[in-house]
Amino acid sequence: MPQMDNRGNYIISLGAxxxxxxxxxxxxxxxxxxxxSGADLxxxxxxxxxxxxxxxxxxxxxxxxxxxxxxxxxxxKQTILAEGARGSLSxxxxxxxxxxxxxxxxxxxxxxxxxxxxxxxxxxPGFVQHSxxxxxxxxxxGGAFLYHFGENLVSYGFITALDYRNPWLSPFEEMQRTxxxxxxxxxxxxxxxxxxxxxxxxxxxLQSLPHxxxxxxxxxxxxxxxxxxxxxxxxxxxxxxxxxAADAVLEAIQTEQTEASTYMQALKASWLWKELSAxxxxxxxxxxxxxxGGAAYSGIDSMIFRGRAPWTLHHRHAxxxxxxxxxxxxxxxxxxxxxxxxxxRAESVFLSNISHDDDxxxxxxxxxxxxxxEVNLARFAAPESRYCPxxxxxxxxxxxxxxxxxxxxxCKSCDIKDxxxxxxxxxxxxxxxxxxxxxx
Amino acid sequence: MTAxxxxxxxxxKVRQASRSAIAAASRFGEVDALLLGxxxxxxxxxxxxxxxxxxxxxxxxxxxxxAAALLATLAPSYSHILAASSSSGKNIxxxxxxxxxxxxxxxxxxxxxxxxxxxxxxxGNALATVQSSDNVKILTIRSSSFDPVAxxxxxxxxxxxxxxxxxxxxxxxxxxxxxxxxxxxxVARVVISGGKGLKDASNFxxxxxxxxxxxxxxxxxxxxxxxxxxAPNEMQVGQTGKVVAPELYIATGLSGAIQHLAGMKDSRxxxxxxxxxxxxxxxxxxxxxxxxxxxxxxxxxKAL
Amino acid sequence: xxxxxxxxxxxxxxxxPRVAADGRGxxxxxxxxxxxxxxxxxxxxxxxxxxxxxxxxxxAVTIGPQVxxxxxRTAMAMGADRAILISTDVDCEPRVVANLLKxxxxxxxxxxxxxxxxxxxxxxNATGQMLAAKLGWPQGTFASxxxxxxGHATVTREVDGGTETLALTLPAVITADLRLNEPRYASLPxxxxxxxxxxxxLEAASLGVDLTPHLTVVKVAEPPQRTAGIxxxxxxxxxxxxxxxxxxx
Numbered sequence: 001m002p003q004m005d006n007r008g009n010y011i012i013s014l015g016a017x018x019x020x021x022x023x024x025x026x027x028x029x030x031x032x033x034x035x036x037s038g039a040d041l042x043x044x045x046x047x048x049x050x051x052x053x054x055x056x057x058x059x060x061x062x063x064x065x066x067x068x069x070x071x072x073x074x075x076x077k078q079t080i081l082a083e084g085a086r087g088s089l090s091x092x093x094x095x096x097x098x099x100x101x102x103x104x105x106x107x108x109x110x111x112x113x114x115x116x117x118x119x120x121x122x123x124x125p126g127f128v129q130h131s132x133x134x135x136x137x138x139x140x141x142g143g144a145f146l147y148h149f150g151e152n153l154v155s156y157g158f159i160t161a162l163d164y165r166n167p168w169l170s171p172f173e174e175m176q177r178t179x180x181x182x183x184x185x186x187x188x189x190x191x192x193x194x195x196x197x198x199x200x201x202x203x204x205x206l207q208s209l210p211h212x213x214x215x216x217x218x219x220x221x222x223x224x225x226x227x228x229x230x231x232x233x234x235x236x237x238x239x240x241x242x243x244x245a246a247d248a249v250l251e252a253i254q255t256e257q258t259e260a261s262t263y264m265q266a267l268k269a270s271w272l273w274k275e276l277s278a279x280x281x282x283x284x285x286x287x288x289x290x291x292x293g294g295a296a297y298s299g300i301d302s303m304i305f306r307g308r309a310p311w312t313l314h315h316r317h318a319x320x321x322x323x324x325x326x327x328x329x330x331x332x333x334x335x336x337x338x339x340x341x342x343x344x345r346a347e348s349v350f351l352s353n354i355s356h357d358d359d360x361x362x363x364x365x366x367x368x369x370x371x372x373x374e375v376n377l378a379r380f381a382a383p384e385s386r387y388c389p390x391x392x393x394x395x396x397x398x399x400x401x402x403x404x405x406x407x408x409x410x411c412k413s414c415d416i417k418d419x420x421x422x423x424x425x426x427x428x429x430x431x432x433x434x435x436x437x438x439x440x
Numbered sequence: 441m442t443a444x445x446x447x448x449x450x451x452x453k454v455r456q457a458s459r460s461a462i463a464a465a466s467r468f469g470e471v472d473a474l475l476l477g478x479x480x481x482x483x484x485x486x487x488x489x490x491x492x493x494x495x496x497x498x499x500x501x502x503x504x505x506x507a508a509a510l511l512a513t514l515a516p517s518y519s520h521i522l523a524a525s526s527s528s529g530k531n532i533x534x535x536x537x538x539x540x541x542x543x544x545x546x547x548x549x550x551x552x553x554x555x556x557x558x559x560x561x562x563x564g565n566a567l568a569t570v571q572s573s574d575n576v577k578i579l580t581i582r583s584s585s586f587d588p589v590a591x592x593x594x595x596x597x598x599x600x601x602x603x604x605x606x607x608x609x610x611x612x613x614x615x616x617x618x619x620x621x622x623x624x625x626x627v628a629r630v631v632i633s634g635g636k637g638l639k640d641a642s643n644f645x646x647x648x649x650x651x652x653x654x655x656x657x658x659x660x661x662x663x664x665x666x667x668x669x670x671a672p673n674e675m676q677v678g679q680t681g682k683v684v685a686p687e688l689y690i691a692t693g694l695s696g697a698i699q700h701l702a703g704m705k706d707s708r709x710x711x712x713x714x715x716x717x718x719x720x721x722x723x724x725x726x727x728x729x730x731x732x733x734x735x736x737x738x739x740x741x742k743a744l
Numbered sequence: 745x746x747x748x749x750x751x752x753x754x755x756x757x758x759x760x761p762r763v764a765a766d767g768r769g770x771x772x773x774x775x776x777x778x779x780x781x782x783x784x785x786x787x788x789x790x791x792x793x794x795x796x797x798x799x800x801x802x803x804a805v806t807i808g809p810q811v812x813x814x815x816x817r818t819a820m821a822m823g824a825d826r827a828i829l830i831s832t833d834v835d836c837e838p839r840v841v842a843n844l845l846k847x848x849x850x851x852x853x854x855x856x857x858x859x860x861x862x863x864x865x866x867x868x869n870a871t872g873q874m875l876a877a878k879l880g881w882p883q884g885t886f887a888s889x890x891x892x893x894x895g896h897a898t899v900t901r902e903v904d905g906g907t908e909t910l911a912l913t914l915p916a917v918i919t920a921d922l923r924l925n926e927p928r929y930a931s932l933p934x935x936x937x938x939x940x941x942x943x944x945x946l947e948a949a950s951l952g953v954d955l956t957p958h959l960t961v962v963k964v965a966e967p968p969q970r971t972a973g974i975x976x977x978x979x980x981x982x983x984x985x986x987x988x989x990x991x992x993x
Contacts, residue, residue: 615906
C-alpha cells in the first residue's frame, strides 16, 4: 500500500519532540501551564470565552481539603482546543454548538504501546514493521507497528478499532499475544520492557470530521479528527491543522470576528485536505466488508482510483453501538502472561508512572449504576473490564462495578465504547495521569 | 584499622540495629563502641566482638550537637565510624561528617572493601556502589542487611569519658513514646498485611489483630483492601502508600499486585498466605502457604 | 528574620526510576523533574512562618545547571519571595552542597534554614546536619512540628518509636519530615507572578568551594529480584521455620 511507505520519514520520540517544541514556544513568550486541567469551557453570551481550570485539593467525597485551591477562569478572545482524540472539552463544544450535525459518527481506535530496551547487537536503527489483522477476528480492524529508534529502543504498539463487535475482546490481550508471532517476537529477545501507555485515536477521517469552528474557538488535531488512518499517522496532519488554525484565529482576532471563519476554507485548500480525501474510503471499507473485503477494496481504491473514487463510503455506527450481546459472541481464550514477553495489566500500568492522588473525586463518572447492571453487565458481560487497557474497571463478587480511577492512563476508551454512553471521562485533579518519559 | 560504633540502648539492652552495625564494623578490624547516657553499660560490656566500650554517662538524650563534637575528638583514632541507620544514627553521624568535612555514606547494605560500599538509592529502586576517598569513613548501616552480633559472650573493657562542653544551643524538652500499642507501620519490625481475601472490615480486624498483638506487629493493607473500606488509607502499603522494609512481612489474602510489591519487597523475610497458588505474591515470598485464610489465621494465632 | 530554603531538582516521585543500561546511573533523559517532595514541605513550613509573622522573607536556593531554575520558579510560585541559583554543571555531593550553602548563608544571614530531610534521588539524608555542623548551628532534624518564639525554635522530631521535642536557639537548621505539613499548590496567578520575582544566579566557582567529590559512584545496578522460596503445608511448619530457619520470631 502506498500509504505504508515510510521512506523519507524519520523516527523520533514524540515526547522528546513536544518537550523541545515547548521550549521553543516559551522562548517566544508563550506561557505554558502544565499541571492544570481544562475542566470546562467558559461560555458567555453563547460564545466560548476561555476555559475554566479544575479545582485542586478536593477529597474523594467532594469536600475541600486544607490545600484546596479553586479553579480559575482563563479568558480568551479565541480558544484553540487541541486535546487529542475524544477531548473532554471538545466533546462539550461539539454538543453545545452542534458541530457534528453534518458528520458521520466518529470512529476510534485504541492504541496500546510498549517501549523495550533491547541488546545493542539486535538493534536496527530505522527499522519499521507493520502488521495488519492477525490475531484479531475478521470483523475487527487493527494491527501492530514496531519501530527501532533511539538508543537500543524498540517501540511496539497495537491498535484495535473500537467498533469491534465481540464484547469478549480485550485490546490489551490482543496486543500482548501479537508479540508471540515470530515476526515480532525476535525483536524483543534479550530485551526488557521499560514503558507502557495507551491512547485512543480518531480513525473516522474526513467523513467524521465535525465542523471545526465554533463561536470563540476552533478544534485542531485529533480532537477534531485529522488523523490519517491508513498511514496510522496523525502528527503531521495535527501540526498542519494547528498552523492553519493559527492563521485563521489571528485573522479573527484582528478583524474582531467571533468565529475564525477562514479556518475551513484554508483547510480545504491545503495538502491536509487532499491527503485525507484520498484516504477517506479505506477505513470505512473495513467496517463494510471486514478484513479481507476491506483489504481488497483498499487496493482498488488506492492503486486504481488513487484515492479519487467517485463515491464516499460512510461510517454507519458510533463505536458504542456495535457490540453483540455476550451470549451471541464467542469467548476468547487469551494465553496467560509469561512475565517475560507478555504481561498482565497491573504490571503494565506500573510502567506508566501514574501520578494520581487517591484522595480525589473519581474522575470517571458513571451516570446510573442500574443501567450498568442491566446493560453492561447483563447484556455485554461488563466489556469495560476488558477494553480498559489499565484495569480501571472491575466487577466485584457482589456484581457491582469497581472503578480504580487511580490506574487510569487517560486513553478515553470508556468514554467512547460504553454502550449507553453512560461513562463520562472528566478531568481529574491537575497534574494527575501517566508520566511518559521520552520514547512514548 | 579500628572502627568505632555509636550504639543505642533500649530497655536496658543494646538495640538489635546497633548490634548489626557492630557486625558490619567487625569487617574492618577491631571494634570499639561508644555509649551515650547513663544506662546500658553492662549490656554493652558483654556484646560479642567489642574490644572497648567508651561510655559517656553524662551525655543523655543523645543530642546531635555534643555527640558529634565528642565523636570528632575521637575520630583521629579510627578508620571507620558507624551507627545504625536509625533516627539517632542519621541525626548524629552526618553532623560529625560535617565537622570533619567528610562525605558520609548512609544506609549501607553491603561492604565491598574498606572504602567501597553498596547502598540503595531512589527508594531502593537502584543500588549504588560508592567509593570513598575520605580518611575516615562515616557510615550508617541498614540493620536488615547484617546479622547482629550476639548480646553476650564478649568481654569489653570500659572507659568512661566526659561530655564535651555544651554551648546549650540545643536543649532536650521531652520524649513521647507512641501512644499506640502497635508500632508504626514504617518502623515496625514485623508487619502483617491483609487484602481483599479477608472479605470485609470485621474479618480484617478480627483475624489480623490477634496475630499482630502476639508479634508486636504493625498492620498494613493492600490498596484493594483500602478501596473496599476494610482499612483506612494510612494503612496502605505500596507504591502510592507506605514503603516498608521490616524484618518479617506477612501478606495475607492479597495477590501481590506490583504496586503492593513495590512497597514491601525489601522486607527481610516475606510470608504469603493465599488461597490462589498462582498469586504473584508467592513469587517473592520466602515462605508460602496455600489455603483458606479463615482456617489458617486463627490457627496461626494459636501457634504463636 | 530571613528563612533560607534549599531545594533540589529530582526525578519526579511518580516516576519509577530506571537504571541506565551501562550502569552509569539512573535514566534522567526526558524524564519529568520536580522539586524534591521533602523540600516542598520545608518550603511550606517557611511560608507558614512568614504568614504567622515569624519570618520577613523566604529565599529559595538551589544548586545545579540552568534548567534547575524551574524548581526555583515553582518555589516562588508557592510563595518564596526570591531565589538564588548556584550555577554549576558538576553533580555535587551533600558535603559540597553544604559547603556551597554555607557560603550563601554567610552572604544572606538567615535566621533559620528550613530544608527537606533527604532528597528522594540519593536518599542520603545528610545535607541539613552537615550544614548545621559547618555553621555551628543547632539542628532539628526530621521535624513534624515547628514553633518559633523568643529567638527559639521548638521542634518536634520523628524518632524511632515516638517523638522527641527539642528547643533550639536560633539561628538553626530544621529538616522537614513527611508529616510536618501538607504543602500548598502553586495557583495559576501565583505561577504568573513568580515569573516577575527576582532570581539571582551565582557561579558556584565564585563561592570559593572545592566541588571535587570525596565519594564517587562506581556503578549503579538494579536491585536483585526476589526469588520464590518454599511452600509450607501446615501452620506449625510455618511457625517452626520462622523460629529456627529465618529467626524472625
